[in-house]
Amino acid sequence: ACGTNSPVQTGSGRSLEKNDGYSEEADTIGQAGNGPKILVAYFSCTGNTKMIAEYTAEILQADLYEIIPEIAYTDDDLNYSNDKSCSSIEQNDISARPAISSSVENMGDYDIVFLGYPIWWGEAPKIMNTFLESYSFEGKTIIPFCTSGSSGIGSSAENLHAVVSDEAEWLSGTRFSGNTSKENVAEWIQSIDIDIK
Numbered sequence: 001a002c003g004t005n006s007p008v009q010t011g012s013g014r015s016l017e018k019n020d021g022y023s024e025e026a027d028t029i030g031q032a033g034n035g036p037k038i039l040v041a042y043f044s045c046t047g048n049t050k051m052i053a054e055y056t057a058e059i060l061q062a063d064l065y066e067i068i069p070e071i072a073y074t075d076d077d078l079n080y081s082n083d084k085s086c087s088s089i090e091q092n093d094i095s096a097r098p099a100i101s102s103s104v105e106n107m108g109d110y111d112i113v114f115l116g117y118p119i120w121w122g123e124a125p126k127i128m129n130t131f132l133e134s135y136s137f138e139g140k141t142i143i144p145f146c147t148s149g150s151s152g153i154g155s156s157a158e159n160l161h162a163v164v165s166d167e168a169e170w171l172s173g174t175r176f177s178g179n180t181s182k183e184n185v186a187e188w189i190q191s192i193d194i195d196i197k
């Protein structure tokens with residue numbers, strides 16, 4: 001299991017809460033109206049994916065859910081120069097399913113799920129498999145996105161898609177760099193082939 005000292009990720013404590021910019025007016029337009037109900041679920045250890053997820057939730061007035069590991073990853077755990085670090089061992093273990101500390105109680109309510117994660121060794125962190133195996137996504141549209149230092153999204157999203165098979169409509173994924181602006185995220189959302197309103 002991963003180490004327990006000096007966690008990098010303390011969690012925002014905001015799981016499943018509306019984002020800070022969430023207004024009552026926005027609630028009416030974005031979530032309580034006739035439009036689809038949208039969840040932005042993400043995993044992030046150093047904040048890059050979190051930022052894209054927050055922009056996405058703000059732009060769409062969507063709910064935000066942070067996938068927080070039961071055992072937080074330490075700096076040592078995330079050291080990809082060490083093939084014995086926790087993240088390296090997990091990524092090399094096809095059966096690794098790191099536990100998640102909370103769950104989405106109302107997953108059945110959502111029509112669209114944005115799924116954000118960092119690239120670890122060219123793939124999604126194994127905790128994303130844990131997340132996807134925890135719910136039924138039947139009838140939902142899933143839109144994956146990732147952040148990375150330089151790698152593309154590669155086969156990471158397709159490999160996640162395989163976890164939920166054909167029960168969901170799975171759109172092609174997008175990779176962002178760590179310094180993506182909110183405007184860039186808005187352009188991406190506009191380019192997605194779904195009826196958001």
Ligand SMILES: Cc1cc2nc3c(=O)[nH]c(=O)nc-3n(C[C@H](O)[C@H](O)[C@H](O)COP(=O)(O)O)c2cc1C
Binds near residue numbers: 048
């Ligand atoms: C264990 C580990 C493996 C990584 N592997 C890659 C990689 O294969 N390619 C890449 O471009 N970046 C890689 N990175 C960098 C992250 O993808 C990048 O910093 C990402 O934006 C981190 O997202 P976060 O801040 O949301 O955790 C790796 C980072 C870690 C911790």
